[in-house]
Amino acid sequence: MISLHxxxxxxxxxxxxxxxxxxxxxxxxxxxxxxxxGPSGSGKTTLLSLVGCMARPTTGRITxxxxxxxxxxxxxxxxxxxxxxxxxxxxxxxxxxLSVLENVMLPAAPLGEERAVVEARALARLExxxxxxxxxxxxxxxxxxxxxxxxxxxxxxxxxxxxxxxxPTANLDTALTHRFLxxxxxxxxxxxxxxxxxxxxxxxxxxxxxAVVEMQDGTVLEVRS
Amino acid sequence: xxxxxxxxxxxxxxxxxxxxRRIKNLALxxxxxxxxxxxxxxxxxxxxxxxxxxxxxxGAPDLIVQNLSLGRQAMIDAADLPKIAAIRGVAxxxxxxWGYYYDRISGANYTVMVPSAADxxxxxxxxxxxxxxxxxxxxxxxxxxxxxxxxxxxxxxFDIARTLGSDVALISADLVLMNEVDFRSFFNVxxxxxxxxxxxxRNPRELSTVVEKASAALPDARFVTREDIxxxxxxxxxxxxxxxxxxxxxxxxxxxxxxAEKATGLSAEEAREIGILKAIGWDTRDVIAxxxxxxxxxxxxxxxxxxxxxxxxxxxxxxxxFASVLKGWAVIYPDFRLTxxxxxxxxxxxxxxxxxxxxxxxxxPVWRTAAADxxxxxx
Amino acid sequence: xIFHTPILTLLLVSALAALVALWSAGxxxxxxxxxxxASCSRGQLMxxxxxxxxxxxxxxxxxxxxAALSLFIFNADxxxxxxxxxxxxxxxxxVNGYGFPALYAQIATFFAAAVWxxxxxxxxxxxxxxxxxxxxxxxxxxxxxxxxxxxxQLAYFLNLRTDVITSCCSKLFTPANAGISDEMAGxxxxxxxxxxxxxxxxxxxxxxxxLRSGRGHGxxxxxxxxxxxxxxxAMVSTIALYLYENPNHHCPFCxxxxxxxxxGYAFYLPLFGATALALGLGAASPxxxxxxxxxxxxxVMRRLTLWALAGFAAYGLVTxxxxxxxxxxxxx
Numbered sequence: 056m057i058s059l060h061x062x063x064x065x066x067x068x069x070x071x072x073x074x075x076x077x078x079x080x081x082x083x084x085x086x087x088x089x090x091x092x093g094p095s096g097s098g099k100t101t102l103l104s105l106v107g108c109m110a111r112p113t114t115g116r117i118t119x120x121x122x123x124x125x126x127x128x129x130x131x132x133x134x135x136x137x138x139x140x141x142x143x144x145x146x147x148x149x150x151x152x153l154s155v156l157e158n159v160m161l162p163a164a165p166l167g168e169e170r171a172v173v174e175a176r177a178l179a180r181l182e183x184x185x186x187x188x189x190x191x192x193x194x195x196x197x198x199x200x201x202x203x204x205x206x207x208x209x210x211x212x213x214x215x216x217x218x219x220x221x222x223p224t225a226n227l228d229t230a231l232t233h234r235f236l237x238x239x240x241x242x243x244x245x246x247x248x249x250x251x252x253x254x255x256x257x258x259x260x261x262x263x264x265x266a267v268v269e270m271q272d273g274t275v276l277e278v279r280s
Numbered sequence: 281x282x283x284x285x286x287x288x289x290x291x292x293x294x295x296x297x298x299x300x301r302r303i304k305n306l307a308l309x310x311x312x313x314x315x316x317x318x319x320x321x322x323x324x325x326x327x328x329x330x331x332x333x334x335x336x337x338x339g340a341p342d343l344i345v346q347n348l349s350l351g352r353q354a355m356i357d358a359a360d361l362p363k364i365a366a367i368r369g370v371a372x373x374x375x376x377x378w379g380y381y382y383d384r385i386s387g388a389n390y391t392v393m394v395p396s397a398a399d400x401x402x403x404x405x406x407x408x409x410x411x412x413x414x415x416x417x418x419x420x421x422x423x424x425x426x427x428x429x430x431x432x433x434x435x436x437x438f439d440i441a442r443t444l445g446s447d448v449a450l451i452s453a454d455l456v457l458m459n460e461v462d463f464r465s466f467f468n469v470x471x472x473x474x475x476x477x478x479x480x481x482r483n484p485r486e487l488s489t490v491v492e493k494a495s496a497a498l499p500d501a502r503f504v505t506r507e508d509i510x511x512x513x514x515x516x517x518x519x520x521x522x523x524x525x526x527x528x529x530x531x532x533x534x535x536x537x538x539x540a541e542k543a544t545g546l547s548a549e550e551a552r553e554i555g556i557l558k559a560i561g562w563d564t565r566d567v568i569a570x571x572x573x574x575x576x577x578x579x580x581x582x583x584x585x586x587x588x589x590x591x592x593x594x595x596x597x598x599x600x601x602f603a604s605v606l607k608g609w610a611v612i613y614p615d616f617r618l619t620x621x622x623x624x625x626x627x628x629x630x631x632x633x634x635x636x637x638x639x640x641x642x643x644x645p646v647w648r649t650a651a652a653d654x655x656x657x658x659x
Numbered sequence: 660x661i662f663h664t665p666i667l668t669l670l671l672v673s674a675l676a677a678l679v680a681l682w683s684a685g686x687x688x689x690x691x692x693x694x695x696x697a698s699c700s701r702g703q704l705m706x707x708x709x710x711x712x713x714x715x716x717x718x719x720x721x722x723x724x725x726a727a728l729s730l731f732i733f734n735a736d737x738x739x740x741x742x743x744x745x746x747x748x749x750x751x752x753x754v755n756g757y758g759f760p761a762l763y764a765q766i767a768t769f770f771a772a773a774v775w776x777x778x779x780x781x782x783x784x785x786x787x788x789x790x791x792x793x794x795x796x797x798x799x800x801x802x803x804x805x806x807x808x809x810x811x812q813l814a815y816f817l818n819l820r821t822d823v824i825t826s827c828c829s830k831l832f833t834p835a836n837a838g839i840s841d842e843m844a845g846x847x848x849x850x851x852x853x854x855x856x857x858x859x860x861x862x863x864x865x866x867x868x869x870l871r872s873g874r875g876h877g878x879x880x881x882x883x884x885x886x887x888x889x890x891x892x893a894m895v896s897t898i899a900l901y902l903y904e905n906p907n908h909h910c911p912f913c914x915x916x917x918x919x920x921x922x923g924y925a926f927y928l929p930l931f932g933a934t935a936l937a938l939g940l941g942a943a944s945p946x947x948x949x950x951x952x953x954x955x956x957x958x959v960m961r962r963l964t965l966w967a968l969a970g971f972a973a974y975g976l977v978t979x980x981x982x983x984x985x986x987x988x989x990x991x
Contacts, residue, residue: 068700068701100658100659103658104655104658109559109654109658110653110654110655111699111704112699113700114699125699126696126697126699128696128707128786128787128788129564129704129707129708130563130564130565130707133561133562133563133654136561136654137560137561142559142560144559144657144658148556148559148657150553152297152300153296153300157293157296160289161293161557161560161562162560162562163289164286164289164290164292164293164562165286165289165290165561165562165563165566166282167282167283167284167286167289168282168285169285170285170288170289170292173289209560210560213561221658323664510741511741525664525667529667564708564711565711568711568715623917624733624917624921625665625730625733625734625737626664628726628729628730628733629664629665629668629730629734632668632672632723632726632727632730633664633667633668633671636671636675637671639719640675640719643712643715643716643719647712647715650711651708651709651711651712
């Protein structure tokens with residue numbers, strides 16, 4: 056469904072600190088659970104942001120269900136992104152001072168849905184992740200695992216078909232890593248596509264993973280599925 | 281419907297965000313409200329002075345003819361009256377009797393005059409007074425007579441027929457109205473003499489022609505038109521208001537620079553939050569709209585607060601902060617209360633003057649933050 | 660120059676609008692030269708983001724100009740006391756030769772900004788931003804208008820001299836005086852009302868046709884402009900008479916005063932809003948065939964057309980209500 060054709064990404068173009076993070080990537084991502092793996096600096100996160108419509112490639116083409124999206128104006132890219140992708144960031148990035156529920160509802164704000172509808176959906180998602188009891192609490196009181204699950208609830212509040220997570224288990228112990236993999240399996244069962252970056256062998260070997268993309272120095276070394 | 285829902289969701293977030301930084305935002309509103317308060321006080325005050333003056337002038341004659349002697353104003357001869365009345369275009373011409381009386385008991389100056397309107401002429405032995413006169417004389421009850429003394433050992437009794445209302449208080453506060461016979465005997469003005477002549481003309485466009493002809497008929501006289509007086513008042517008030525508004529405006533400018541500074545140098549915390557919002561799917565427009573709500577709430581709050589306090593300051597407390605600058609008239613005035621004179625024009629002006637500089641000062645910094653790269657939080 | 664707070668405020672609005680216009684025109688030039696959506700360069704992305712700022716600024720300018728327009732008239736009305744012969748805004752505006760031109764320029768600026776915002780709204784519906792070049796070419800045309808309007812206003816305020824004898828509305832809007840205003844006043848009431856009715860019929864017909872077929876918004880805009888003219892003529896020649904219940908008082912400004920319950924706003928707000936929308940629809944209609952607009956545009960055009968029709972209808976209904984309620988009988 057998502058394909059990249061000769062995609063490169065250069066940051067700080069024309070400036071002394073110019074850096075090319077990706078070199079001519081050709082890749083197709085099928086439904087299922089895909090993991091981008093590789094050492095830090097290999098371009099995993101940049102690739103994730105391009106796949107997730109967060110940024111536009113410097114050269115090359117990206118298509119989503121056959122439609123070229125790499126040259127869309129930022130506004131439409133954003134609109135596409137918030138309906139199609141949910142993001143979980145490495146540091147989770149919940150907004151402090153707001154309640155868990157308020158945080159989870161944030162991505163829905165620009166879409167103009169009825170407040171009650173969004174709230175019901177957010178509560179259902181929190182419930183399925185075992186956070187129903189903490190919905191009205193400020194996010195500061197959450198533990199590490201709970202914070203991650205709140206971030207997943209926020210990513211899925213618009214019912215996006217694709218969940219994207221950057222290094223989701225970097226800050227988790229083994230028990231919580233397994234819990235995360237259970238959630239991924241559950242999302243998979245719902246029919247969602249999940250795209251992760253990781254260098255955690257436990258993730259790569261895990262049952263729900265359907266494809267592994269190994270990266271190095273901004274190029275794809277190998278795709279296993 | 282969905283546009284409304286979106287605005288409501290953005291507003292919800294804005295309110296929550298403002299509440300989280302409560303102290304900082306309240307301080308901002310307080311500073312802003314102080315500036316609005318200064319501006320609003322100056323405007324309310326000057327406009328109520330102006331309205332009093334206009335109310336008085338509305339009844340003033342088109343033209344006043346004064347007799348000059350040795351370069352000073354002197355009594356004018358009743359014989360000059362027909363000469364003026366004979367000029368084509370003059371509707372009415374009449375002699376006026378008025379003067380000042382220094383009241384040693386209260387230390388105030390009264391304006392004593394014979395009114396031209398028949399319903400304002402008191403019966404013999406009685407006077408109609410402005411609202412300040414009983415007050416400075418400390419009259420405790422209705423019906424206390426007014427004793428006026430021209431020199432040591434002299435005492436003339438007048439009963440107070442009625443007291444003028446306070447709707448034109450600034451100009452009429454010190455008035456004492458008498459009938460002509462009482463006036464002439466009290467001030468010893470011989471019959472056939474008037475203080476000056478009041479002239480009305482049929483067509484205001486012909487006023488200059490009338491003045492021209494009248495000055496040919498009475499070469500020694502001085503002619504003062506109503507517009508001369510109005511302009512003098514207006515210039516006085518405008519100049520004073522202008523000075524105050526200019527000062528308040530400087531304060532507003534300083535505040536705008538402060539606001540722009542603040543919006544530019546967003547705290548790291550706020551910048552991070554906006555980065556998160558962009559990353560989870562907020563568009564540049566959404567962030568701008570949210571920030572505009574924030575600016576609207578801040579400047580709207582400051583407008584309401586500043587205006588209400590200014591109203592109380594000017595119309596209830598008598599503008600203690602700058603009454604002496606703006607009024608500075610006779611001793612009779614200091615504790616007089618202004619009639620509230622605010623209208624949609626003033627409020628509209630004030631609202632525009634409050635929100636516009638703030639919006640203008642913050643829009644570019646706001647846009648700059650809103651235009652952050654959505655993937656910045658991932659790097 | 661009269662040192663008046665509303666005058667200072669109006670000049671502030673003009674100055675800010677001029678600043679926005681100049682900056683946007685400069686940016687517009689670089690858009691015309693370098694806009695290339697196919698490019699993925701950082702420069703293009705920055706330009707895209709900058710258009711968001713221009714849209715925001717223009718929306719603010721339009722709101723401020725609309726507020727300034729009513730403030731301008733309100734203030735002129737209030738200052739009438741300062742000028743011999745002036746009884747309302749008309750006299751004050753007549754004090755020097757810049758008053759009415761400044762008013763007309765300000766109205767033109769308001770319409771221009773509103774039309775531009777409609778274009779902007781339509782442009783942002785298409786995934787390839789199909790109107791961007793046209794939009795920024797329009798900015799280059801609007802900028803001089805904003806500057807002219809500010810300049811006229813400044814000249815007007817600087818040349819306000821209280822020793823000038825001016826004429827009030829009863830002088831200006833009488834058939835006995837030469838000029839456009841008295842020609843408007845001199846129109847026979849029956850003719851004026853018929854013209855308004857016919858213009859209303861045309862607006863309704865073209866509007867409904869546009870709603871049904873999704874085309875013909877250009878005609879609707881023309882009909883709307885015609886309705887605007889007919890409405891103003893009817894106001895000066897007839898509606899004002901009913902409002903003041905006086906067969907000789909033609910002034911279109913006095914109805915904005917509190918003495919008449921601010922009823923003027925019930926006339927002018929819908930009329931100006933609807934006319935602005937109609938003109939905007941007309942300006943956007945040549946682009947309706949663009950591939951990227953084919954899907955999203957019709958719904959938006961439909962909604963804006965409905966709003967415009969509602970505005971025109973509101974003007975007509977207020978007119979009927981005023982005439983029915985009035986004690987003046989012109990036809991009988």
